[in-house]
Amino acid sequence: MKEKLIITDHLISCAGECVRVEEGEKGILIFGETIVRVEELGSFSSILQEGEREILDMRGNYVLPGLIDGHLHLSFSSSSQPLTELYGDDEETCLLRMVRAALMELKSGVTTVRDCGAKGMGILKLRDFIGKGEMQGPDIISAGMPLTITGGHCNFCGLECDTVSEAVKAVRWLCKQGVDYIKVMVSGGNMTPGSDSLIDQYSEETLKAIVEEAHARGKKVSGHVHSTRSIERAIRAGFDVLDHCSFKGEGGEDYRQDLADEMAGRRIAVNPAVGKAYILSPEEAAPLPDKVAMWGEFQQSRFGTARRMYQSGVPIMAGTDAGCKNTRFDEFYLTLDLMCEKMGMKKEDVLASATWQAARILGLDLKIGSVEPGKQADIVAVKENPLDSMRNLRQVVFVMKRGERVCL
Numbered sequence: 001m002k003e004k005l006i007i008t009d010h011l012i013s014c015a016g017e018c019v020r021v022e023e024g025e026k027g028i029l030i031f032g033e034t035i036v037r038v039e040e041l042g043s044f045s046s047i048l049q050e051g052e053r054e055i056l057d058m059r060g061n062y063v064l065p066g067l068i069d070g071h072l073h074l075s076f077s078s079s080s081q082p083l084t085e086l087y088g089d090d091e092e093t094c095l096l097r098m099v100r101a102a103l104m105e106l107k108s109g110v111t112t113v114r115d116c117g118a119k120g121m122g123i124l125k126l127r128d129f130i131g132k133g134e135m136q137g138p139d140i141i142s143a144g145m146p147l148t149i150t151g152g153h154c155n156f157c158g159l160e161c162d163t164v165s166e167a168v169k170a171v172r173w174l175c176k177q178g179v180d181y182i183k184v185m186v187s188g189g190n191m192t193p194g195s196d197s198l199i200d201q202y203s204e205e206t207l208k209a210i211v212e213e214a215h216a217r218g219k220k221v222s223g224h225v226h227s228t229r230s231i232e233r234a235i236r237a238g239f240d241v242l243d244h245c246s247f248k249g250e251g252g253e254d255y256r257q258d259l260a261d262e263m264a265g266r267r268i269a270v271n272p273a274v275g276k277a278y279i280l281s282p283e284e285a286a287p288l289p290d291k292v293a294m295w296g297e298f299q300q301s302r303f304g305t306a307r308r309m310y311q312s313g314v315p316i317m318a319g320t321d322a323g324c325k326n327t328r329f330d331e332f333y334l335t336l337d338l339m340c341e342k343m344g345m346k347k348e349d350v351l352a353s354a355t356w357q358a359a360r361i362l363g364l365d366l367k368i369g370s371v372e373p374g375k376q377a378d379i380v381a382v383k384e385n386p387l388d389s390m391r392n393l394r395q396v397v398f399v400m401k402r403g404e405r406v407c408l
Contacts, residue, residue, distance in 0.1 A: 003053040004030040004403065006379065007041060012064035012387070014355045014370040019348040021062070021387060028063070029053075030377045033402040037373055056405070058381045061397055064351075065370050066111025066138075066378030068358035069332050071243055071273040071319025074098040074126075074140070075118040075157075078323050080284075083191065086119055086156045095122045101322070102126065102137040104329035107408050109396045111378035112139045112359075112368055114319070116222065116243060116273075117146035117183050119157045124178055136406055141362055143183035143222065144174050147210065149201045153189030153224065164209045167202070171213040182214040184239075186223040187230035190295075191287035191324060197226035197248055200233065207237035220363070228254040235262055241317070241361065245270045245309065246302060253301040255308060264313035269361040272306040272343070275320040275327040275335050287325050303342040310345055317361045318353040336390035347387050377403040 006028040012021055025041035037043075047053055075094050077085040078101075089097070098118070105113055115123055123142050130137035145159035147170050152160065161170040171182055186207065188199035202210075207223075214221045220240040225231045228247050235242075242263070247255045263270065277285040278299050286295035310316055318336060322329045332354070339350045349357075359369025368376050381398035399406040 001032055003036075004056060005044060005047060005053050006030070006056045006058055006063065006400075008058045008061070008063040008381070010062045010385070011371065012062060012351070013038070013372070014065050014352065015372050017352070017356060019351045019355070019387070021385060025059070028371060028379065030403050033377055035371065035373055035375050035377050038371060056398070058398055061381040061383055062385050063371070063379060063381045064386070065355045066368065066380050066399070066401065067109050067332060067354045067393070068112045068114070068318075068362070068369070069105060069110045069320055069322065069354070070114045070317040070358050070361070071116050071271045071321055072105070072113055072329065073117055073321070073323035074101045074113070074115050074123060075120070076323025078326065078328050080326055082323065082325055083156070083193070089119075091120055091122055094119050095126065098123055098126050099137075101329045102130070102140070105322075105332075106136060106138045106399060106401060106406055107396070108330040108332060109380040109382070109393060109399055110138055110332055111380070111399070111401050112141065112364070114141040114362065115143065116224075117143060117154050117157055119145075121145065121177055133402075136401060136404065138401070139368075141180045143181050144177060144179040146183040146185050146224070147171070148185040151194060152201050153185045153187070153192045153195040155192065164206050167206050167210050168213050171210055175214070175217045175219060179219070181220045181222055182210065183222050184210055184224065186234050187226045189224065189226070190291055193288065197246070198250065200227060200230050204233045204236055207233055207239075211238045228256055228259070231259055235259060235266075235268060239268065241269045241271060243271045243319075244273055245305070246298070247305045252297060253305065255305050257308070257312070260309050260312040260314055263309070267315055269315040269317055270306075270309055271317045271319045272302065272339075273319045273321040274302060274306065274338050274342070275322060275324070276331055277321070277325060277327055278302060278338060278342070279334070280326060284326060303338075307344045310343060310349075315357060315361060316345070316349070316353045317358045318350065333391050333393040336393065340390055347390065350390060351386060
């Protein structure tokens with residue numbers, strides 16, 4: 001196995017929870033899948049003279065850890081009518097779609113993805129196929145199918161359960177299949193016909209039983225929560241991550257600072273999942289025709305509530321919600337730009353939310369999230385400094401996944 005040496009003069013290390021550009025020539029020595037050394041280039045003079053290593057010269061570019069997209073749906077088509085495919089596609093077609101989506105993410109610089117609910121369980125086969133090195137792709141953190149009520153949000157994924165006993169059995173079954181975490185549709189959603197984001201799908205008793213069962217098996221629990229009441233129930237039940245966390249009430253936005261303070265104090269992470277749907281017109285972005293009017297107001301309130309959670313110290317993980325209507329798998333830079341421009345986050349904090357912060361939330365911070373010795377060699381290079389503009393992450397010139405260069 002041949003060692004590789006990446007040479008850079010602009011390293012964004014994200015080490016020690018500090019996101020900054022380290023100027024000056026450095027070498028990143030990689031053996032197999034692992035970063036072995038990160039030092040001044042002068043300390044590698046003997047290696048450079050020997051000529052037995054593969055030299056990857058990235059000088060003039062900005063090198064940073066592989067990005068982590070903390071919220072997407074690989075089995076969704078990202079078309080203008082994703083429900084058509086979700087209701088109509090067979091398992092084989094769905095798997096092919098996930099392969100394409102995973103490769104789009106990887107080539108855009110995303111080396112780890114967290115899938116927040118897939119149709120069927122084929123995603124675990126793709127996760128394991130990539131993990132064994134049979135094909136290149138991002139590492140996939142998958143919940144498999146999300147728990148939802150009969151006819152509830154994302155019922156098309158295939159796992160419906162209503163009672164406490166049914167929900168507990170579903171958690172046990174998912175763990176038996178080998179999912180990485182448990183995803184629960186605590187509230188209703190916007191893209192499912194017949195569902196409403198103000199509906200609370202599960203009682204607090206059921207939610208507590210789900211969390212207890214999952215935690216007993218070493219699995220974190222993530223909740224899809226739009227209504228303020230569903231947020232409160234998920235917090236009380238002991239959820240680890242809240243997705244969307246929209247603070248919706250009957251009359252519109254219903255933000256509660258006490259809940260944000262509790263999330264911050266208990267280190268309950270939030271993934272706002274704001275992607276392209278939040279900058280398109282309501283007509284283009286609304287998931288269903290009857291929700292166009294609602295979506296225009298919803299687009300704006302999401303930024304305000306997310307900004308206040310961030311200012312309150314709630315841990316934030318970036319995610320695109322890619323796969324949903326008109327939300328592509330190669331536009332993570334748009335989400336990160338929105339987090340700066342619309343949510344008011346510092347650029348350093350936004351990049352952290354897609355690197356070391358996301359890794360910590362996922363329990364993977366000893367493996368990914370920074371360019372450090374002992375970490376997995378997931379490395380990206382872009383032409384311009386992303387700390388000047390997150391949109392510079394669009395200019396990807398190099399991706400390495402587990403020590404192997406990706407063909408762009």
